[in-house]
Amino acid sequence: MKIVIPGGTGQLGHLLARSFRAGGDEVVVVGRGAGGDGRTVPWDGRTVGPWAAELDGADVVINLAGRSVNCRYTEANKKEMMSSRVDSTRAVGLAIARAVRPPRVWLQMSSAAIYAHRFDAANDEATGLIGGDEPGVPAYWRFSIDIVKAWEQTQAAAETPATRKVAMRTTMVMSPDRGGVFDVLLGLTRRGLGGTIAGGRQWMSWVHGADFVRAVALLIERADISGPVNITAPNPLPQRDFMAALRAASGTRIALPATRWMAEIGAFFLRTDTELTLRSRRVVPGRLRDAGFAFEFPEWPAAAADLVARWRESGGRRRPTGVS
Numbered sequence: 001m002k003i004v005i006p007g008g009t010g011q012l013g014h015l016l017a018r019s020f021r022a023g024g025d026e027v028v029v030v031g032r033g034a035g036g037d038g039r040t041v042p043w044d045g046r047t048v049g050p051w052a053a054e055l056d057g058a059d060v061v062i063n064l065a066g067r068s069v070n071c072r073y074t075e076a077n078k079k080e081m082m083s084s085r086v087d088s089t090r091a092v093g094l095a096i097a098r099a100v101r102p103p104r105v106w107l108q109m110s111s112a113a114i115y116a117h118r119f120d121a122a123n124d125e126a127t128g129l130i131g132g133d134e135p136g137v138p139a140y141w142r143f144s145i146d147i148v149k150a151w152e153q154t155q156a157a158a159e160t161p162a163t164r165k166v167a168m169r170t171t172m173v174m175s176p177d178r179g180g181v182f183d184v185l186l187g188l189t190r191r192g193l194g195g196t197i198a199g200g201r202q203w204m205s206w207v208h209g210a211d212f213v214r215a216v217a218l219l220i221e222r223a224d225i226s227g228p229v230n231i232t233a234p235n236p237l238p239q240r241d242f243m244a245a246l247r248a249a250s251g252t253r254i255a256l257p258a259t260r261w262m263a264e265i266g267a268f269f270l271r272t273d274t275e276l277t278l279r280s281r282r283v284v285p286g287r288l289r290d291a292g293f294a295f296e297f298p299e300w301p302a303a304a305a306d307l308v309a310r311w312r313e314s315g316g317r318r319r320p321t322g323v324s
Contacts, residue, residue, distance in 0.1 A: 001220075002058045004103070006030040006043065006051075006092055007065025011180045012109075012173060012212070016062065019213045028054045046087040052095035055103060060220050061163075062107045063092045066151075069113075069144070078143055085151045093158025102163050105220055108155045110167040112205060112230060112283040114148035117141065119201060122236065124286030125169075125228050141279060152228065164226050166219050171232040171283055174303060175209030176311035186311060189246050195255035200240025203282035205232045208297035208307070215285075218293055230285045234298050239277070242300060249304035 003020050005013050009031035017027045029040040030051045043051040045065050055061055065088035067080045089108060096102045115123035116131035123129060131145045152167045174182040188194050207215075215231045237245075247255055285293070297303035 001060060002026045002028070003060045003062065004028045004030060004054045004058045006061065006063045007045070007088060007109070008062070009040065010064065011175060011177050012064050014177065015173070015175055015209050015213055016216060019217075028058075030054065043091075045084060046091060048091050048094050048098070052098065055092075055095050056099040057101045058103045060105050060107070061092060061096065061103045062109075062216065063089060064109045065089075065092075066109065069147075073140060073143065082147055082150060085147060086154050089151060089154040090158070093155065093160060096160045096163050097158065102160060104162075105164045105166065105223075106155070106158075106160065107166050107168055107216060107219055108151070110152055110169045110228065111144075111148045112169045112171045112232060112281060113144045113279075114152075114169060115281065115283055117280050118282060119203065119280055122282045122284040123230075124284050125230055126286055128230075128283070137279075164223065166226055167228045168216070168219070169228050169230045169232075169283070170212070171205035171207055171230075171236075171281065173209055173212045174206055174307055176307050176314060177209075182307055183311070185243075185246060186250060186308065189243065189250055189252050189255075192252070192254035192256055194243045194247050194252060195257040196240040196243065197257070197277050200238055200243070200257075202239050202278060202280040203236050204239050204242045205236040205281045205283040206242075206300065206303070207231055207233045208295075208303045211295050211297055214296070215288055215293060218288070218291065222291060225287065225291060229287045230283055231288070232283045232285050233295060233300070233303070234284055234289065235300065236282050236284070237300055245301040246304050246308075248301070249308045 003025055005016060005027065008017060008029035013029060017029060020027050030043050031040055032043065032045055041051045041054060043049055065084065067084040069081055096106060114130055116129040117134045117137050118129060132142045155165055155167060172181050176182060212231060219225055219229060
């Protein structure tokens with residue numbers, strides 16, 4: 001197969017490109033920065049350009065483009081988070097529409113952040129609650145949901161009748177690569193900062209990188225699956241239990257807890273936002289399970305142990321993620 005990955009110079013692009021190339025597929029990364037595995041062609045992430053020729057005759061396009069949400073939610077950053085997703089998705093849709101031989105499937109990165117902040121039940125694709133109207137949460141949390149809605153609506157509006165569309169509502173993808181979310185969480189844990197935050201009741205949803213890659217492969221092959229699909233492990237857990245398992249896997253005993261106001265101060269100095277740690281994200285993979293997908297790492301303690309071992313084997317110095 002020929003697989004084109006716009007926005008593929010970051011962590012997820014590396015995971016996918018390495019796996020597909022190892023299987024003998026041709027992979028072309030489209031990105032604004034260096035760092036893609038193998039052949040990389042440039043784009044601006046916003047408009048159709050010469051890169052679009054790569055989609056003509058390709059089998060699969062996987063659009064991963066979008067500015068990281070791990071930042072302070074300033075007006076400038078919020079504008080860039082939204083525009084980088086909507087503009088790149090629109091450009092990919094236009095490129096597919098203009099192709100003489102369009103790809104048979106378009107996998108579009110999305111986010112499980114579209115679901116409501118809740119503690120009572122898990123969110124799957126069929127019965128999950130879309131967020132935005134939850135009582136008692138900061139009003140600006142709605143912005144993350146608006147981003148995902150705009151992202152998915154842009155893909156849905158693209159006129160690509162010959163190309164199947166899948167919106168990948170992905171949770172935190174855990175791999176030992178430098179700069180990824182697991183690398184950050186492990187670093188905090190090893191420094192004694194991996195304790196509970198604001199009581200630790202908030203749910204954390206995650207997926208091991210190996211299962212993420214395998215889920216993407218399944219979505220490519222299953223012509224009967226389209227629309228939103230949750231890519232997440234089947235067993236989310238509260239933040240206090242999540243971090244306890246990570247401490248156990250890393251052999252760390254010290255774990256300083258943080259109150260909500262301490263988390264606010266820490267987020268300020270880390271140039272990030274507390275929504276990423278305080279919002280309860282309880283998401284399960286309904287459609288993947290219905291499709292018969294078997295997770296290699298369904299439980300976090302075993303996944304954490306595997307990831308720590310891989311991180312140590314690499315000396316904690318795996319390649320940094322790029323900018324897409």
